[in-house]
Amino acid sequence: MADHAAPDSTTSLSAAAAATTADSSSAPPIVITPVPKRAWGDEEDDDVVESGDSSSAPSEYLESLKIQDDTNLEEPIDSNITAVTTGDTPYSSASTFEDLNLSKELLKGLYVEMKFHKPSKIQAISLPMILTPPYKDLIAQAHNGSGKTTCFVLGMLSRVDVNLKAPQAFCICPTRELAMQNIEVLKKMGKYTGITSECAVPADSANYIPMSKRPPITAQVVIGTPGTIKKWMSSRKLGVSCVKILVFDEADHMLGEDGFQDDSLRIMRDIERSSPHCQVLLFSATFDENVKNFVSRVVKDYNQLFVKKEELSLESVKQYKLICPDELTKIRVIKDRIFELADKLGQTIIFVRTRNSAGMLHKALVDLGYEVTTIQGALTTEIRDKIIKEFKDGLTKVLISTDLLARGFDQQQVNLVINYDLPLKYEPSPQATKYRSSSLSEPNYEVYLHRIGRAGRFGRKGKFLCLLYLGTCFSRLL
Ligand code: ADP
Numbered sequence: 001m002a003d004h005a006a007p008d009s010t011t012s013l014s015a016a017a018a019a020t021t022a023d024s025s026s027a028p029p030i031v032i033t034p035v036p037k038r039a040w041g042d043e044e045d046d047d048v049v050e051s052g053d054s055s056s057a058p059s060e061y062l063e064s065l066k067i068q069d070d071t072n073l074e075e076p077i078d079s080n081i082t083a084v085t086t087g088d089t090p091y092s093s094a095s096t097f098e099d100l101n102l103s104k105e106l107l108k109g110l111y112v113e114m115k116f117h118k119p120s121k122i123q124a125i126s127l128p129m130i131l132t133p134p135y136k137d138l139i140a141q142a143h144n145g146s147g148k149t150t151c152f153v154l155g156m157l158s159r160v161d162v163n164l165k166a167p168q169a170f171c172i173c174p175t176r177e178l179a180m181q182n183i184e185v186l187k188k189m190g191k192y193t194g195i196t197s198e199c200a201v202p203a204d205s206a207n208y209i210p211m212s213k214r215p216p217i218t219a220q221v222v223i224g225t226p227g228t229i230k231k232w233m234s235s236r237k238l239g240v241s242c243v244k245i246l247v248f249d250e251a252d253h254m255l256g257e258d259g260f261q262d263d264s265l266r267i268m269r270d271i272e273r274s275s276p277h278c279q280v281l282l283f284s285a286t287f288d289e290n291v292k293n294f295v296s297r298v299v300k301d302y303n304q305l306f307v308k309k310e311e312l313s314l315e316s317v318k319q320y321k322l323i324c325p326d327e328l329t330k331i332r333v334i335k336d337r338i339f340e341l342a343d344k345l346g347q348t349i350i351f352v353r354t355r356n357s358a359g360m361l362h363k364a365l366v367d368l369g370y371e372v373t374t375i376q377g378a379l380t381t382e383i384r385d386k387i388i389k390e391f392k393d394g395l396t397k398v399l400i401s402t403d404l405l406a407r408g409f410d411q412q413q414v415n416l417v418i419n420y421d422l423p424l425k426y427e428p429s430p431q432a433t434k435y436r437s438s439s440l441s442e443p444n445y446e447v448y449l450h451r452i453g454r455a456g457r458f459g460r461k462g463k464f465l466c467l468l469y470l471g472t473c474f475s476r477l478l
């Protein structure tokens, strides 16, 4: 656990630090006030108390946050996952990968390539459910960074018949970046199996081939985004008659009204028509009540794993809040107080809400002489891929991102996540285009949890700091 200087380590869902000036050069009176630990989604107001005690200035406060070596990894958290099963099939949790009756090629992939020693809790519980006939559908919720990818990747690799040269397993993801990350995991884990795979994401312009000129897909596992998968399916290049396992990663978003519900349902229905026994797996760290109700009507006779909402926040990610009165102060605080710390902490992601915000912050920080890169959906696919590669290779340290990377992005060196803007709920508005944000009054708790889950991957402890930079108008919302 970090040796950090939170005023009282038992008080921090939001150990609050308030910076209350527009002019950071005139050494603002800054106060750090602990607020009681609250349950997630607690809407009560924060009391931010001011005093002139300069000993608690953020610079000192932040400098005292120490980083620990992470060589001694533990199980992420004592995750409280509740299982609800249907029917008479008994499932026993797997304490080793050998307990799962995996092929020797897959075990070699897990030990030699992935360097895993034993299954995490979600892997131990979900894999027997996924791999045991009659291969029931599964709705699986587990914490960010707890190893859900391995659950469905092992599920797909185990169920594919390597001798049948046709698509048998699909995984649908919300972004190109996540689809590409997941296929990398699949290739590494399945290295010794001979199973083939294809990533279904929009091609960059250099590699573009019109659909009509493409041969039919023979890869056994297809991982991609819903638009491209749908396009490949409707052009009849991607056959679905042999598909026996269909995975939705970030399933609440894939099946949520403000996500990819239409495309996802269409894909699911088309597959079910040709392959009525296809197993459907839905994975996410978050399922709000609406989505939970909806997905429980979409899948049939399913097993379920879930985590209580108030236990979803990662204990290993310490969260701090700095309230800034305006944009200029936010930038000044990043420059004067955070960057030095970020340098010591490894890699940092700064989340912003809009593309404009991303551009503005990028320019402001570059003008101040800092090296940052920025990713957002309006960039070309080539540039997006390049920025991700540089960040994954550790060549860049600070990445500004819209919520494009809020979900799923796995980079273990990310120890600092800054919420420059608060994620807000999008609601349909009759005047505006579909899903424009309405009154900007409600935070999006799910996106918030996913954003901070970019730090604290797989139980890495004691080196995470999440800073919220909020306009004062939002200070009461978290
Ligand atoms: P999430 O649950 O958020 O999808 P991921 O599947 O991306 O989490 O896994 C988070 C990190 O944990 C990854 O870097 C992955 O390699 C690592 N990981 C997953 N399972 C294990 C395991 N059994 N042992 C060690 N590391 C693991």
Ligand code: MG
Pocket (backbone or CB within 6 Å): 148, 149, 249, 408
């Ligand atoms: Mg994931």
